[in-house]
Amino acid sequence: MGTIKCFVSSPNPEASASTTDFAEAYKIKLESLRPKKAFLSTLNNEQHAHINKLIKELEVYLWMAPTSPDTIEDEHWRRLMAQKSTSDRVSYLRYLAISQHRAKGDLLRKKSTDEELVKLREAERERFDRGGMGYGPGMYQIMLNPLRNKKRIHQQYGARVWRAMRLDEKPHIVFDMQFIDEMQQRRRSIIGNQMQFLISENFKREEPFLLSFANFNDQSEENKRLLNKTSRTVRFCSFVGFYSGEHTNQTILPDFTNKSVHELYPDEKEIVYISRYGREVLDGPLRNKVYVICASYDSNRESIGAARKGNFRAMRLPFKRYVRWQSGPQYLPFINLVRVLDEVYQTNGDWKNALLNNISKRHLRSPEETSAYAAFNTEKTKEKKRQMEELVKMIEDATANA
Incomplete structure (x- = not known):
């Protein structure tokens, strides 16, 4: 059986100075993802036992998975509890991680755009204060397109x-x-x-x-x-x-x-x-x-x-x-x-x-046109599936007695 590299998505272990730093980062990450006390107080004994098993699975997932969520809110824990198998839970955690990563990227791009706009307005203000044609709020105004x-x-x-x-x-x-x-x-x-x-x-x-x-x-x-x-x-x-x-x-x-x-x-x-x-x-x-x-x-x-x-x-x-x-x-x-x-x-x-x-x-390409890409894509999919199956098996083995 192949091996899976261990990662913690944030903070990045490759940036850690030592194994101790990595272990500390892992602990901080795990604590940040644990269910909140207010959420735990709403669970009965059976649900508490189930959530403890899920936390054990999460511990292994953080060590072994290439990506992990930045946050797991109460609603996410409820959905995790509703998943019927370890495989479904791993898929859901991966879905959360990828979705949050994309959302973070969108936010960073928007922030970058906002910062550029602030710099542009500051430059226009300086031009206006010097007696030039500075455009912006409280300065000269361009006739805007009403649409x-x-x-x-x-x-x-x-x-x-x-x-x-x-x-x-x-x-x-x-x-x-x-x-x-x-x-x-x-x-x-x-x-x-x-x-x-x-x-x-x-x-x-x-x-x-x-x-x-x-x-x-x-x-x-x-x-x-x-x-x-x-x-x-x-x-x-x-x-x-x-x-x-x-x-x-x-x-x-x-x-x-x-x-x-x-x-x-x-x-x-x-x-x-x-x-x-x-x-x-x-x-x-x-x-x-x-x-x-x-x-x-x-x-x-x-x-x-x-x-x-x-x-x-x-x-x-x-x-x-x-x-x-x-x-x-x-x-x-x-x-x-x-x-x-x-x-x-x-x-x-x-x-x-x-x-x-x-x-x-x-959908309109001939088999000859798509065969090379299809072969590559098939191998890539098989590799992802193999890694997912290994991850699921490791989690199941590690939590068998939980």
Whole structure:
């Protein structure tokens, strides 16, 4: 069996002057990640025993894993306790570590930009004080583009949606959210992030779609967190956003409602449920009033099941007619799918170009073009899997009697 190098992500052991310094850094790191007393006071005896086992696992993880989280909050400990296996817990710790590392990088980049802005304003102030043309607050002002004002931007977005509602010429798009409660947190976050970009891009269209999100359990705490960023401590999670931001009253946001698609649109004849398992092929101009998209990865044929349950017309995208799909599942991310529908609407039925413009090139490459990269990627994945399995086994062996 191979070996895994020992690391503690912060502070870096390579920067330590000696083994003693490394051990001290490890102790400090471990203490900072332990559950808080207030959290422990809410647990019963059985949960205390479980959390003690998790702390033992964390001790080994810190020694052996290449990355570790900077913080583990109460919510993270609850989710760790809910994981069923050591492998799941190791994956979750690694997910926390990577997410927090990326968030820290984003913060550093923003701080660097803010510092540069302060220096620029100081230079402009010096120029102004010397009698020159210094620009900034309390100095000379440049005529700003009104579209850069946040409030004005939101008003523009709201006006576009209002115009689309009044004219009601463009098809409506409904996302069926009924399966989101069954997903793991990571997948929920990814979908929430996709929805955020999707809504943002739709606002920027000259003629936006009228979006709505049906079958959404708005009483669920998890779903409330999906819509609103409520805490800085969970910054690395993905949220739909907009619903807790500034100037939200200046625009018209899509509805996240617990109503079904039938309740929103009673006439089922005007509805098409997009499913890659549908028998009919969607082609030509968009003639129907409503297009429903299943907000899931559709790995268990959720879309066709929901279409049949709702007695909707299920139709698949015309991939086989217009593109040579070489590899991977015939699945488009939600934002790409909406782009396809928008382009088809604008071109009155040009599916070929709409699909080619929005399908990742990796799906269209021949096996010969991708074989070298695939072989390299496979070996890399195998090595990561091997290291993960070794780490899990070491943790299980070290905590067998815990």
